[in-house]
Structures are given as C-alpha cells and as structure tokens.
Amino acid sequence: MKKVFALLMAACMLLSGVSALADEAVTLKIAHIGPTTGAAALYGLATLHGAEIAAQEINEANGAFKIELINEDDEHNVEKVINAYNAALDAGAQMILGTTTSKPCEAAGAQGYTDRVFFLTPSASSTAVIEDKDNVFQICFTDPNQGSASAQYIAEHGLGTKIAVIYNNADVYSTGIRDTFVAEAAEKGLEIVSETTFTDETTDFSVQVADAQNNGAEIVFLPMYYTPASLILKVAADKDFHPIFFGVDGMDGILGVEGFDTSLAEGVMLLTPFVATATDEKTVNFVTKYQKAYGEIPIQFAADAYDGIYILVAAAEKAGITSGMEPEEVCDLMIAAMQEISVDGLTGSMTWDESGAVTKTPMAATIVNGEYVFE
Amino acid sequence: MTKAKRNRLIYNIVTFALVIGAFLLLQSMIANKSITRSLKGQLVPICCWVVMAVSLNLVIGISGELSLGHAGFMSVGAYTGAVISGWLLNAHGVDNTTLRLVLAIVAGGMAAGVMGALIGIPVLRLRGDYLAIVTLAFGEIIRNLVNVLYVGVADGRLTFSFLNKSMPEGVTMLVDGAKGAVKIKPISTFTAGFVLILITLIVVLNLVNSRAGRAIKATRDNRIAAESMGVPVTKYKMMAFVTAAALAGMAGALYGLNSSTVVPTQFTFNQSINVLVFVVLGGLGNVLGSVISATLLTVLPEMLRAFSDYRMLVYAVVLILVMIFTNNPLIRSVLSSAVAPIKRALRGKKQGGETA
Numbered sequence: 207m208k209k210v211f212a213l214l215m216a217a218c219m220l221l222s223g224v225s226a227l228a229d230e231a232v233t234l235k236i237a238h239i240g241p242t243t244g245a246a247a248l249y250g251l252a253t254l255h256g257a258e259i260a261a262q263e264i265n266e267a268n269g270a271f272k273i274e275l276i277n278e279d280d281e282h283n284v285e286k287v288i289n290a291y292n293a294a295l296d297a298g299a300q301m302i303l304g305t306t307t308s309k310p311c312e313a314a315g316a317q318g319y320t321d322r323v324f325f326l327t328p329s330a331s332s333t334a335v336i337e338d339k340d341n342v343f344q345i346c347f348t349d350p351n352q353g354s355a356s357a358q359y360i361a362e363h364g365l366g367t368k369i370a371v372i373y374n375n376a377d378v379y380s381t382g383i384r385d386t387f388v389a390e391a392a393e394k395g396l397e398i399v400s401e402t403t404f405t406d407e408t409t410d411f412s413v414q415v416a417d418a419q420n421n422g423a424e425i426v427f428l429p430m431y432y433t434p435a436s437l438i439l440k441v442a443a444d445k446d447f448h449p450i451f452f453g454v455d456g457m458d459g460i461l462g463v464e465g466f467d468t469s470l471a472e473g474v475m476l477l478t479p480f481v482a483t484a485t486d487e488k489t490v491n492f493v494t495k496y497q498k499a500y501g502e503i504p505i506q507f508a509a510d511a512y513d514g515i516y517i518l519v520a521a522a523e524k525a526g527i528t529s530g531m532e533p534e535e536v537c538d539l540m541i542a543a544m545q546e547i548s549v550d551g552l553t554g555s556m557t558w559d560e561s562g563a564v565t566k567t568p569m570a571a572t573i574v575n576g577e578y579v580f581e
Numbered sequence: 582m583t584k585a586k587r588n589r590l591i592y593n594i595v596t597f598a599l600v601i602g603a604f605l606l607l608q609s610m611i612a613n614k615s616i617t618r619s620l621k622g623q624l625v626p627i628c629c630w631v632v633m634a635v636s637l638n639l640v641i642g643i644s645g646e647l648s649l650g651h652a653g654f655m656s657v658g659a660y661t662g663a664v665i666s667g668w669l670l671n672a673h674g675v676d677n678t679t680l681r682l683v684l685a686i687v688a689g690g691m692a693a694g695v696m697g698a699l700i701g702i703p704v705l706r707l708r709g710d711y712l713a714i715v716t717l718a719f720g721e722i723i724r725n726l727v728n729v730l731y732v733g734v735a736d737g738r739l740t741f742s743f744l745n746k747s748m749p750e751g752v753t754m755l756v757d758g759a760k761g762a763v764k765i766k767p768i769s770t771f772t773a774g775f776v777l778i779l780i781t782l783i784v785v786l787n788l789v790n791s792r793a794g795r796a797i798k799a800t801r802d803n804r805i806a807a808e809s810m811g812v813p814v815t816k817y818k819m820m821a822f823v824t825a826a827a828l829a830g831m832a833g834a835l836y837g838l839n840s841s842t843v844v845p846t847q848f849t850f851n852q853s854i855n856v857l858v859f860v861v862l863g864g865l866g867n868v869l870g871s872v873i874s875a876t877l878l879t880v881l882p883e884m885l886r887a888f889s890d891y892r893m894l895v896y897a898v899v900l901i902l903v904m905i906f907t908n909n910p911l912i913r914s915v916l917s918s919a920v921a922p923i924k925r926a927l928r929g930k931k932q933g934g935e936t937a
Contacts, residue, residue, distance in 0.1 A: 283847070289619060289623060289883050292621070292622040296619050313842050334764075
C-alpha cells in the first residue's frame with residue numbers, strides 16, 4: 207500500500223513538473239530494433255552500441271529516469287521486422303528506438319501507426335518512413351532535405367555563388383536531393399550555372415565536368431554515392447579543374463574506395479552530422495567510451511542512436527511518462543511532447559514538427575589529410 | 582476399399598484434421614487473448630509459407646523436377662496483388678477488404694500461373710536439370726525487372742513504366758521501382774490464409790490422387806516407361822508446374838497484402854532455397870510433412886530469439902539434428918510404432934462406419 211502511495215506521489219510530482227525523488231526513478235522500457243545480424247549488421251550494431259552507451263550514462267547518473275534497453279534483431283528484412291516489433295512489445299517495450307534502416311522502418315512504422323506505438327528512428331532517412339504516420343519521428347535528415355540543407359550551408363558560409371550540379375537521374379536518392387537543392391538555391395540567391403546528369407552505367411564523366419568547368423562553377427554539388435563521385439574527382443583533377451566539391455551523406459566512405467587516390471579528395475566537403483575526430487567535449491566523451499566498450503571508432507549511426515536515447519528521455523520527461531504505462535498511452539503523449547522539446551545532441555541542436563522530420567543546423571565536414579574534420 | 586486407398590484416405594483426413602484443428606485452436610486463443618503478439622503477427626506469413634512449401638512439393642516431390650525460382654512466382658503474385666488491391670481502392674473506391682483480397686489473390690495466382698506456363702512450355706520438353714537452371718534465372722530476372730518497374734494510378738487508370746519520369750501528374754504510386762510496392766493497405770487475415778491452405782490442400786491432394794496425378798508420378802519414376810505407355814510427359818509435367826506456380830502466386834498476394842510494403846529483395850534466390858528446405862525437411866512428396874515443416878521452421882527462428890545473435894546458428898544445428906533423427910531407422914521405428922495405434926483406431930472406426 208505504501209509503495210502504491212509513493213508511486214502515486216511520484217507520478218503526481220512528475221505531472222506537476224516537479225522532478226521525482228531519485229529513489230523513485232521512472233523506468234522507461236525502450237526497444238532498439240535494427241539489423242544486428244545479416245548484411246546490414248554494421249548499421250544495426252552501431253545504433254545498438256550508441257544507444258547502450260547513452261542508456262548506461264543515464265542509469266549511472268541516477269536521475270529521474272532509468273532506461274531498460276530491449277534489443278530485437280530485424281535482419282534488415284521487411285517480414286522479420288514485424289516479428290521483432292511484436293517480440294519487443296511482448297517484452298514490455300513502451301516505445302521504439304528504431305528501426306535503423308529505411309525499408310523495415312516503413313513497414314514497422316505503419317504497423318505501429320495502427321497499433322499506436324511511438325517510433326523514433328535514428329537513421330532511417332527515406333521520406334516514406336514518416337509519410338502518412340504521426341507516430342514516427344526522425345533524428346537524421348530525410349534524403350531530399352539534405353538538398354535544401356546543403357544549399358543553406360553553402361549560402362550561409364559563403365562558399366561561392368556559381369554552382370554546378372551533377373546528378374544521377376536514374377536514382378531516387380540523387381534526383382530527390384537535386385530537386386530540393388535547386389529549389390533552395392534559388393531562394394538563397396545561388397546561381398546554378400551548369401546542370402548535367404548521368405546514370406548507373408556511366409563511367410566517363412568528362413562531358414559533365416567540362417560543362418561545369420566551361421561555365422565557371424565555383425562549387426560542384428554532387429548528390430550521389432561515393433563511387434561515381436570518385437570518378438568525377440579523377441576527371442576534374444585531369445582537367446586541372448579545382449572548385450569546391452560538395453557532397454551529401456552518400457559521399458561518406460569515399461576515402462575507402464579501392465584504388466582511389468585519396469589525395470584527390472582533399473578539400474572535398476560533405477554534409478554529415480557527426481565526425482569522430484571532432485574535439486568538442488561531447489564528441490570526445492562519446493568516442494572515448496565507445497572505443498573502450500566496443501574497440502572501434504563510432505560511425506554517424508551510433509551518434510544518432512546515442513542522441514536518440516537522450517531525445518526519448520527528454521520527451522518522456524515532458525510528456526510525464528511513468529513506469530509501466532501502456533505503449534498506446536505513451537504514443538500520443540510522446541507525439542505531443544516531441545513537438546515541444548529541443549535537444550542539444552552530438553549531431554546538433556534539434557527540434558521537430560508534426561510531420562516527424564527533424565530541424566537541425568546542417569553541418570559539413572571537409573576532408574583534410576585523409577580525414578574528415580569539421581570547420 | 583483397397584489397403585492403399587484406405588491409407589491415403591487416413592493420410593488426407595489426418596492432414597485436414599491437423600490444419601483445421603490448429604486453426605480452431607489459434608482462433609480460440611485469439612478470442613480469449615491468450616496469444617502473444619509475436620505469434621499472432623506470424624500467423625499470416627506461416628499460412629503463406631505453408632502454401633509455398635506444399636506447392637513446391639508438387640513440383641519437386643510429385644513431378645520430380647527441381648525448381649529453384651519459387652520465390653519468383655511468389656513475387657509476381659505479391660506485386661500483382663498489391664497493384665490490383667491499390668487499383669481497386671484508388672480508382673474504383675472498393676472499400677470491401679474481403680472482396681479486394683479475394684480479387685487480388687485470384688489475380689496474383691493467374692499472373693504467376695501464366696508466368697509458369699511461359700517458362701514451362703519450352704523447358705519441360707527437355708530432359709535433365711534444365712528446369713532448375715531456367716527457374717533460377719527466372720527468379721533473378723523477375724527480381725531485376727520489378728526493381729525498375731513503376732506502376733501508378735491516376736484518374737482511375739493504371740500507368741506502367743520502366744522510367745519513373747514518364748508518370749502523369751497527380752499519380753498515386755503503387756509500385757515505385759527499387760522502393761518496391763508502397764503504401765499497401767494491409768488487408769490479409771488469418772482466416773484468408775487458412776482458406777488458402779485448405780484450397781491448396783484440396784487442389785494438391787486431389788491432383789496427386791487422380792488419374793493425372795498417377796501419370797505425373799509415372800513420369801517422375803520412369804520417363805521412358807511412361808512415354809512408352811502413351812503418357813504425354815510434357816502435358817502432365819506442365820500441369821504440376823503451372824498449378825504450383827499459380828498457388829505460389831496466390832500465397833504471394835496474401836503475403837504482399839499483409840505488410841505495408843514489399844521490396845524485391847524479399848524474393849531472392851535465398852528465399853527459394855528456404856522453401857526448398859521446408860520441402861526437403863518435410864519429406865519429398867509428403868504434403869503433411871511440408872505443412873508441418875513450413876510452420877515449425879517459420880516459427881523456430883522467432884522462438885530462438887532468446888539466443889539473440891546466435892539464433893541462426895542454433896537454427897542450423899536444429900535443422901541438421903532433425904535431418905539426422907528423421908533418417909535414423911531406430912527412431913523411425915519408435916515413431917511409427919507410436920503412430921500405429923492411432924492409425925489402427927482410425928482404420929477401425931472407418932471400417933465400423935462402413936459396416937454400420
């Protein structure tokens with residue numbers, strides 16, 4: 207009876223905005239869903255490890271919240287993700303941190319929309335993940351938003367005004383980013399002087415690069431994955447053409463391309479929310495702990511998931527979530543709270559609107575001496 | 582009634598009884614809410630994989646041809662089902678989910694059946710392992726084709742394209758290239774899956790035990806002897822193959838409409854092999870075995886979630902153990918002696934019923 211009374215008191219205090227007594231901390235049951243086995247395990251393990259570090263920090267801090275992390279593997283499979291999701295709810299999960307990859311997130315998020323379960327995905331970036339669902343929120347930019355974010359970054363940092371765009375017109379990722387980039391560039395008074403296309407089969411980029419060069423581009427925007435980008439850099443070097451090359455997250459990995467002379471990538475800029483070599487206190491703390499626990503350098507996905515746990519706690523505090531609250535109840539409270547909070551994380555300062563898309567300051571890294579660094 | 586006939590009857594009764602019994606048990610569990618979310622979520626996929634396994638068994642076990650592209654037929658069914666359902670909803674405003682589901686499943690089965698016929702006509706005339714090679718290629722080709730297929734519905738009309746750019750204004754995309762079939766309204770139900778299993782069992786068991794079925798088995802056991810008896814080999818092999826393809830297409834439509842999205846990567850060569858494993862483990866030509874093994878092997882990885890990342894390792898070990906045990910003569914004799922009294926009882930009852 208006493209315990210019930212104490213719990214009730216704690217709940218009342220929380221609701222009235224007073225922080226709960228430390229010994230009556232609220233336990234949040236959060237399920238991480240991502241591929242921890244299979245071909246995409248690299249990403250799923252990164253988000254799991256990032257989340258584990260954040261959960262450990264929060265539990266050690268003995269604050270108003272305790273985190274109980276449940277992990278379910280979805281194998282990056284649209285059928286298995288539903289099983290993982292159901293297993294997580296059977297295990298008592300109140301909310302989901304996930305899923306890590308886009309396609310499974312689309313399927314699980316839709317199921318969660320019907321069942322009323324709250325999702326916060328660290329890294330599923332396609333627009334379909336949040337479309338037509340009020341229960342899914344993103345930490346990363348949606349694919350097309352990277353285009354407008356890039357244009358914003360270029361304009362705000364005064365990198366140049368004459369821009370050439372080379373994009374893959376057979377690829378949704380590439381065309382999606384290009385469309386929003388061009389629209390935002392017009393708003394910001396940037397001039398697109400050259401626009402050329404290629405397809406998945408293209409191996410010779412001399413026409414596209416020559417067009418950019420002849421039109422006097424100061425910046426060449428490359429919304430594509432790193433493989434074609436590496437070929438473009440090679441051609442540009444051969445033509446003695448040295449503008450600023452600006453890429454998006456698909457460019458992350460260009461330093462690892464086999465047989466690619468990494469000196470060609472010197473000075474290339476890319477939009478990324480996290481760089482492990484950054485020297486700010488938060489990043490150093492995270493990278494040190496991560497390396498100690500898992501013996502490797504964290505990638506962007508890990509940082510997203512680390513922020514994810516802190517975002518969930520911030521939203522839960524705002525929403526007044528209590529231990530053992532049902533997922534259905536949690537969902538609507540969290541949706542409302544997410545739109546009111548603002549979180550300062552590893553990957554920037556973030557706010558959300560009702561669509562579930564994140565608003566944060568775009569950050570760009572530059573490749574210097576074969577490493578990604580922030581300006 | 583001959584002994585063989587009686588055994589067959591008992592086998593069929595046991596098969597149907599098991600399926601119907603399992604369905605009733607699960608329905609009652611759903612009704613009194615004693616079922617876990619995890620199991621409930623797997624019911625429709627289980628039904629799909631059972632139909633897939635039974636239909637593949639028709640090709641491999643009964644007609645003796647190796648098919649390695651069964652997932653290809655499933656994807657044809659899944660995509661057709663998703664398009665038909667989306668089209669009926671968006672263009673014709675058909676709100677009745679049962680009607681949409683039935684039409685989608687029928688269309689999925691027909692589309693896959695036509696594909697099966699197109700492949701079967703040239704290949705089943707040949708002797709040897711050509712069907713395995715061609716179905717393998719078919720599975721991959723279909724997957725690559727749907728990877729660049731765009732289907733949209735605008736103004737009540739379906740638009741197909743292999744180039745995203747040529748879609749009209751205001752289009753609602755149903756199939757979006759590499760993103761797969763999108764924004765599907767999930768309408769599959771466990772009852773629909775159960776009915777599909779019953780239909781599959783009725784079709785397959787009737788076919789196997791009919792005149793045509795005996796001809797199919799004759800072509801499997803000795804092609805030359807069957808031919809010299811005047812059995813048209815190609816015709817009967819086609820019958821089995823096209824039936825199996827159509828059933829796989831129906832399972833695919835049910836599978837596709839169970840999720841909000843379907844992607845080409847779900848229907849890879851690995852998936853075909855997975856179904857092959859169900860069939861081999863259940864026993865070639867053993868329909869009941871396929872039903873049981875497809876069910877157990879679909880549920881097993883989920884039951885092994887406690888082993889977290891090692892569960893596929895455990896899964897593989899379980900597969901090997903099952904293979905060893907079911908082929909061990911000692912264990913087989915123990916099993917059959919355990920089953921014998923039940924068989925006798927059933928037989929006695931049947932005979933009693935006849936004499937009464």
